[in-house]
Amino acid sequence: MLMWLTDPCRYDRWTRPSPTDSNGKTGGPTRVFTRVYVYFLGSVEAQQLHFTAHILIRYRWRDDRLVHSSSKSSIQGENKLKERVWIPHVYIVNEHDSNIMGSGRQDILVTVQPDGTVLYSARLKVSLLCMMNLQKFPFDEQTCPLILESWTYNNTHLELVWEHDSPAVLNSNLRMTEYNLVSIWTNATVSEYALTKSTPIDENYKNKGYSPSVIEHVHYYGKFAGNYSQLIVNFELEREVGHYIMDYYVPSIMLVVVSWVSFWLDPNAVPGRTTLGTSTMLTFITLSRNTGSSLPKVSYIKATEIWFIVCTAFIFGSLVEFAFVNTIWRRKKNVELKKVNSKHIFKSTLTPQMQRKLSIDSGIDKGTISGKLSRRENKSKSLLSVGDLDPVVCPHPEPLENFSIRVPTLNDNKTSVGGGLFTLTPQEIAQWIDQRSRIAFPAAFLVFNCFYWLYVYL
Structure with missing residues (x-):
């Protein structure tokens, strides 16, 4: 029966089947119904921008030339039957690599039903390109597609259509290592390719800067120009961040x-x-x-x-x-501050003042002061005493024999000196910065x- 149906004298396997309407008129595009079953989704290679998948893809169309009345419900075959009937040439647009799986023989099945319905099934291992957006890596979500498109016929001759019930089915035990499959959805669209492009006939005009008046239309894609039917399966993946x-x-x-x-x-x-x-x-x-x-x-x-x-x-x-x-x-030198706060400490530290010269202006005309310095401490203050002074010429009626100068201690942060300033040692400033840090x-x-x-x- 199969040999008789597909005999070259009555069947041309290179010609697409023309659909017949209810009135018996032929014409219009051949509708190919598609279903995808996903066995396995492999790791997504971010550096190579692709991921792998094991899928079963099935196409269904009507070929009235193969209508038969047989005792069997359908005719099934593999490669031999595939080579005798018309098969739509559908390719994967974002394919990086693919092959038909099978051990010993390729996993292909062709079924011809009595009413002329043809089912073509193939199990594929595909590596698919996925243009990833890694701005939020590793907290990113990727939408990676599987794009099917007609190769030889545009949408005026062949139309790819999803099956009405369950166009894309996932294996219930499907698990991924680095990603979590959030959802899967399908859509159908049309891929548009430019029919022609306009180029000037005389390139000399273009080189000279003139606008040529004569334009020719060159077929850019040849016989492949036009709008092509396209089916897309979208896998929404969420990266596991653990x-x-x-x-x-x-x-x-x-x-x-x-x-x-x-x-x-x-x-x-x-x-x-x-x-x-x-x-x-x-x-x-x-x-x-x-x-x-x-x-x-x-x-x-x-x-x-x-x-x-x-x-x-x-x-x-x-x-x-x-x-x-x-x-x-x-x-080595202390720092004088107006206030003990961040602003004044950093300002005085980054831009240290010039060393101030200590001058005594108490009406002394001339003379020298010499004596012995001694330090005496008590619980409340430290005293620096000067004794045994040599006579000096000064307006005071009595010679200076002893006087005391209060010296601020190193830990007395709030000691005020002349002019309302506060004095901090370099060590105290360093510790203050560490404490704030x-x-x-x-x-x-x-x-x-x-x-x-x-x-x-x-």
């Missing part, structure tokens, strides 16, 4: 926090604070390189790069803070985290 949270974000947060330990060390502890800062910086850079090595090089900034830049800035900031306080710690750095990092996690999840 691996990245545990292997990247938690360790990087711990490294940033460890870099703040230097704020509790002595500002003069150069080996300890330097080793701590450089080791955390190098460890964090190594951690980040391992995380981003599997990603393609893109022109935009990814979420992981934002995290890397900010965390690097915090670790580097702790090193800069150490260099700053250590420089202040090694200064213990609060400022964690608070700033907490604010950044609030904005960052809102960005990646919204």
Whole structure:
């Protein structure tokens, strides 16, 4: 029966079947109904921008030339039957690589029913290109399509149509390693290719800058020009972030926090604070390189790069803070402040005043003062006494034998000197900056985290 139906004298396998309407008239496009069954979705290779899938694809169309009345309900065959009947040439637009699966023989099945309905089924392993948006990596969601399109016939001759019931079916046991399959949906569209393009006949006019008056229309795609029927299966994938949270974000947060330990060390502890800062910086850079090595090089900034830049800035900031306080710690001269606050401390520290000269203007015309200096301390103040002075010429009726000068102690932060100024030692300023850094750095990092996690999840 099959050999008789497909005999070349009555059947041309290279000619598409022309549909027949209820009035017996032939014409119009051949409608090919399509269904896809997804067995397996493999890993999504972000660097190569493709993913793999194992699918069963089935096409159904009507070929009145194959109508028969047989004792069997249908005629089934594999490659031999495929080579004798007309099969629509449908290709995968975003195909990276594909092959028909099968051990020993290809998994192809062709069924011809008595009413002329033909079913063509094939099991494929396909690698599909997926243009990913990695701005929110690793908190990204990707929509990867499977695009089917007619190759030889445009939509005036062949129309691809989804089956009305369950056009795309998923394996109930389907699981993915790095992604979670959120949803799957289908749609049908038309791919438009330009029929012609206009080019000037005489290229000399174009080279000379003139607008040529004669234009010819060149067929750009030849016989393939036109609108082609297209079917799309969209896989919405959501990346599983547990691996990245545990292997990247938690360790990087711990490294940033460890870099703040230097704020509790002595500002003069150069080996300890330097080793701590450089080791955390190098460890964090190594951690980040391992995380981003599997990603393609893109022109935009990814979420992981934002995290890397900010965390690097915090670790580097702790090193800069150490260099700053250590420089202040090694200064010899005290700093006079109008007020003990951040503004005046940083202003006086960054722009130290010129050394002031101490002058005594008490009406002394001339002479020298010499004597013995002694220090006497009590619970409330320290006294610097000068005794055994040589005679000096001064307007006072009695010679100066003893006088006392109150000297501020190193820990007396609020001691006011002449002109309403406060005096702090360099060591006190360095410790003051460390104390403020213990609060400022964690608070700033907490604010950044609030904005960052809102960005990646919204």
